[in-house]
Amino acid sequence: MASFKFKHIGVAVASIEQALSSYRVIFGYHVLSGPFEDPVQKVTVCFLGLDQPGEPAIELVSPSGEHSPVNKYLANGIGAYHMCYEVEDIESALAHVRSNGSIVISNPVPAVAFGGRRIAWFYTPTRQLIELVER
Amino acid sequence: MASFKFKHIGVAVASIEQALSSYRVIFGYHVLSGPFEDPVQKVTVCFLGLDQPGEPAIELVSPSGEHSPVNKYLANGIGAYHMCYEVEDIESALAHVRSNGSIVISNPVPAVAFGGRRIAWFYTPTRQLIELVER
Numbered sequence: 591m592a593s594f595k596f597k598h599i600g601v602a603v604a605s606i607e608q609a610l611s612s613y614r615v616i617f618g619y620h621v622l623s624g625p626f627e628d629p630v631q632k633v634t635v636c637f638l639g640l641d642q643p644g645e646p647a648i649e650l651v652s653p654s655g656e657h658s659p660v661n662k663y664l665a666n667g668i669g670a671y672h673m674c675y676e677v678e679d680i681e682s683a684l685a686h687v688r689s690n691g692s693i694v695i696s697n698p699v700p701a702v703a704f705g706g707r708r709i710a711w712f713y714t715p716t717r718q719l720i721e722l723v724e725r
Numbered sequence: 726m727a728s729f730k731f732k733h734i735g736v737a738v739a740s741i742e743q744a745l746s747s748y749r750v751i752f753g754y755h756v757l758s759g760p761f762e763d764p765v766q767k768v769t770v771c772f773l774g775l776d777q778p779g780e781p782a783i784e785l786v787s788p789s790g791e792h793s794p795v796n797k798y799l800a801n802g803i804g805a806y807h808m809c810y811e812v813e814d815i816e817s818a819l820a821h822v823r824s825n826g827s828i829v830i831s832n833p834v835p836a837v838a839f840g841g842r843r844i845a846w847f848y849t850p851t852r853q854l855i856e857l858v859e860r
Binding site: 718 | 728736738806807825
């Protein structure tokens with residue numbers, strides 16, 4: 591079976607700057623990398639972490655313009671909306687999830703936030719949005 | 726400052742059983758504990774984990790009845806909707822988040838899924854729903 595390694599939780603926010611300040615003061619998060627503007631995904635993203643070991647990263651995601659897919663999550667008043675897993679071979683991982691009832695909504699494209707490594711998106715059969723990033 | 730330790734990602738699902746089967750076959754998750762029915766929160770929950778170290782837990786949350794607060798997340802077609810952190814002292818953590826612009830929506834009550842340990846809920850200033858559980 592394809593091996594999935596949890597990478598981050600994606601959290602939709604209206605403003606990276608404002609969210610960053612809240613996540614710093616409330617939880618103690620610091621910036622791991624970013625912000626990055628990704629013209630393909632129409633978003634700006636920034637990765638946050640906590641100091642303790644084993645803490646999952648948070649990816650703040652803000653829309654770039656009115657056609658960004660993130661706007662609908664903000665409209666619903668919802669922050670956390672996707673989970674990201676790292677996989678060895680993104681094509682075989684997509685074949686695996688597709689053969690188990692998932693719906694692939696975006697085939698692999700390079701992502702600025704991961705130094706050009708490719709990402710893809712799918713919905714699980716119970717409608718969870720998942721991002722894959724190749725190792 | 727209060728210390729927040731990441732505990733799990735809460736994922737709304739229509740049926741625990743159906744989601745469990747998908748999360749098993751797609752990602753390789755196994756049950757850590759549950760399912761538990763929580764009459765106070767009007768939900769059934771089940772905790773899942775992966776075998777690798779440092780992998781965050783997933784809490785599948787399904788509504789118990791039509792007045793469950795989880796129904797609105799399912800209606801929006803969204804799975805992941807909350808993040809849970811463990812804190813030493815839940816009252817002082819709530820005072821801390823409140824003094825930093827968060828809105829506490831539910832004061833501490835005992836939770837079945839945590840053996841009676843108390844949980845509370847708040848929204849960050851950028852509208853992320855957060856659960857706290859006392860250590």
